[in-house]
Amino acid sequence: MRSLSSAFLLLIFIGIGVLPLSTKGQDTVNGYYIDISKINLSKYLKNEISSAFINKNESPGDKLSSLYFTPGVIWDAPISNNYVTKRLLLKFHLTNSSDTTASTWFFPGLFFKEIILYSIQGNDLTELPSISPEDKTISSYKEISLPAHESLTVLVELLPLKTYINSVRPRLIAPRFLSSYVAVQYNATADENMITYIFCGLLLLMIIYSMANFFLGSNPEFLYYSGYAFFLGLMLFLKTYLEVQTTSFSLFMESYLDFIMQGTGIIFYMVFMQKFLETKTKYRFLYHFYSGGIIMLAVSLALYSYSYFYTDNYPFQYNIETLTKLLLLLMVIVFLVYSFRRRQDRLLNYLFWGNLCMFVFSLFSQFAIFLRSEFSNIPGMLGSSIFYYEIGITLELILFLLGLSYKNRRQLIEETKEKERLIAANKLISYEKELAVLKAQQEERDRISADMHDELGSGITVIRLMSEIAKSKMPGQIPVEIEKISLAANEVLNKMNAIIWSLNNDNDSLDSLVYYIRAYSLEYFENTPVHCEVNVATEIPPQPVTGIKRRNTFLSVKEALNNILKHSNATKVKIDIALNKNLSLKIHDNGKGIDVNHLRKFGNGLKNMARRMESAGGTFKIENVGGTLITFELPL
Numbered sequence: 272m273r274s275l276s277s278a279f280l281l282l283i284f285i286g287i288g289v290l291p292l293s294t295k296g297q298d299t300v301n302g303y304y305i306d307i308s309k310i311n312l313s314k315y316l317k318n319e320i321s322s323a324f325i326n327k328n329e330s331p332g333d334k335l336s337s338l339y340f341t342p343g344v345i346w347d348a349p350i351s352n353n354y355v356t357k358r359l360l361l362k363f364h365l366t367n368s369s370d371t372t373a374s375t376w377f378f379p380g381l382f383f384k385e386i387i388l389y390s391i392q393g394n395d396l397t398e399l400p401s402i403s404p405e406d407k408t409i410s411s412y413k414e415i416s417l418p419a420h421e422s423l424t425v426l427v428e429l430l431p432l433k434t435y436i437n438s439v440r441p442r443l444i445a446p447r448f449l450s451s452y453v454a455v456q457y458n459a460t461a462d463e464n465m466i467t468y469i470f471c472g473l474l475l476l477m478i479i480y481s482m483a484n485f486f487l488g489s490n491p492e493f494l495y496y497s498g499y500a501f502f503l504g505l506m507l508f509l510k511t512y513l514e515v516q517t518t519s520f521s522l523f524m525e526s527y528l529d530f531i532m533q534g535t536g537i538i539f540y541m542v543f544m545q546k547f548l549e550t551k552t553k554y555r556f557l558y559h560f561y562s563g564g565i566i567m568l569a570v571s572l573a574l575y576s577y578s579y580f581y582t583d584n585y586p587f588q589y590n591i592e593t594l595t596k597l598l599l600l601l602m603v604i605v606f607l608v609y610s611f612r613r614r615q616d617r618l619l620n621y622l623f624w625g626n627l628c629m630f631v632f633s634l635f636s637q638f639a640i641f642l643r644s645e646f647s648n649i650p651g652m653l654g655s656s657i658f659y660y661e662i663g664i665t666l667e668l669i670l671f672l673l674g675l676s677y678k679n680r681r682q683l684i685e686e687t688k689e690k691e692r693l694i695a696a697n698k699l700i701s702y703e704k705e706l707a708v709l710k711a712q713q714e715e716r717d718r719i720s721a722d723m724h725d726e727l728g729s730g731i732t733v734i735r736l737m738s739e740i741a742k743s744k745m746p747g748q749i750p751v752e753i754e755k756i757s758l759a760a761n762e763v764l765n766k767m768n769a770i771i772w773s774l775n776n777d778n779d780s781l782d783s784l785v786y787y788i789r790a791y792s793l794e795y796f797e798n799t800p801v802h803c804e805v806n807v808a809t810e811i812p813p814q815p816v817t818g819i820k821r822r823n824t825f826l827s828v829k830e831a832l833n834n835i836l837k838h839s840n841a842t843k844v845k846i847d848i849a850l851n852k853n854l855s856l857k858i859h860d861n862g863k864g865i866d867v868n869h870l871r872k873f874g875n876g877l878k879n880m881a882r883r884m885e886s887a888g889g890t891f892k893i894e895n896v897g898g899t900l901i902t903f904e905l906p907l
Contacts, residue, residue: 312448316442331428435589495540844859861898
């Protein structure tokens, strides 16, 4: 209903615009005066205007006396490519027969970078004030005011936009109907725009789908497809949204950015096809074919950009764009022939039909551009070039999704077969693993026996030695060695407890490891000159930790504490235990420190700590920071 009412309003504008108005002077181009006080809605300037072209760097004031103004302008076709970079001059006459000041809005067309109005008096030009509407999106509308019973000859200087759809359709619009006229322009293509927005929504869904495939399936090709859909969808959305706007960005979009975005999107599509079809291994011809296409497009975009920004040679720029589009159509034909000859490949079959649909409708779209005047007479969306382009892309998208579904199904079947083969192979591996476990258990028993022998043997040797000394000194007072015997016994007991703790599978948890290290450290320094402080940053969860990790971490900490007591001359040691992604244990003493550059070459303590942490999958670091700082990191 809205589009019908918009069309009805447009007919009213056109109908009233061509009604005869009051005239003053002769009924010729150079003598016909348009009475702006009698313009009810709009006036389409057809027979009342004359035109001329000058070079871009020339001034209309210098050329006015020698210019010949041709009656009328080119109405039903774009400005010729050879004149796009020239300045277009329009001349017409206005009068105001009313008793008050009257004004009108002048609108030359959509695609002009500069619009300057002058008044002509003889051969002299006076620039008129440039008054635009408050709405900056329609800044190409310029207001002209005339006092009562005054006449004016207007010269309009226009600098066309570098685009092949730039046509001149000047019109005078009554001030009170400007907003209605602009609304009619917006609504004239409402149905076509709605189709484009729906299509952009489909492309947005494809972007989301492609990114999901990229992140969840680690399929890099879908990242390129999302780039293709993004640039294509953004181009169509901006062209539709900015269709009747005349802001600087909309003009830049129409003259340059749309082709750049389209070309960039197609580059992403070609890279996607290389990855999706695995052309490097399966279709070598297509791999080199698309590589050549990518290079061709990159060169075309570079030449197009150079021509746009650094030259005024618009025919060259136009030919680059046209030739690029023709080469892309030729590439589609080559792909169709190649895939048709391999029609036994079902994946190529889907892509063949998709590209065929895109090719056919792209041809229709190009015909609609080249034959614009003929297609403009077709009612509704069928006269729009972009409509055919969107149909082709939509059909190609549907067939691509069918091909993707087939590829995923085929890949799933291949993966299932591979899994069945692996299951059979894993059965054999499982037997080997069982043997390896039995062997590891035996090695663990041997290791436990060796540790028990070493720890207990050394303690018992000390006890025996101290006992012999005590016997030899017994006649006098009780020797101090008796006390040493007691201390040695306690040390053996502590070692025994530590070994038993490390062998107990019930202690294979993170909280057990942390709390045992805290208790052991405090007890270890209890009767020594060293004050020990243990800080646990957070509550430690009962997270499982393998026996090997637990044992190697504890023994590393134990070795570090032993070195502090024996070698550091420290009076204080601080142990900080923190938990983030790793278990971090920092042991910092206030002793004399360690010279990390002159460590003993064959010292076993540091080597043992490094070796044990490496076996546990962690790291060991020692630094001289106001004493010795040892850091253990255990991944969880």
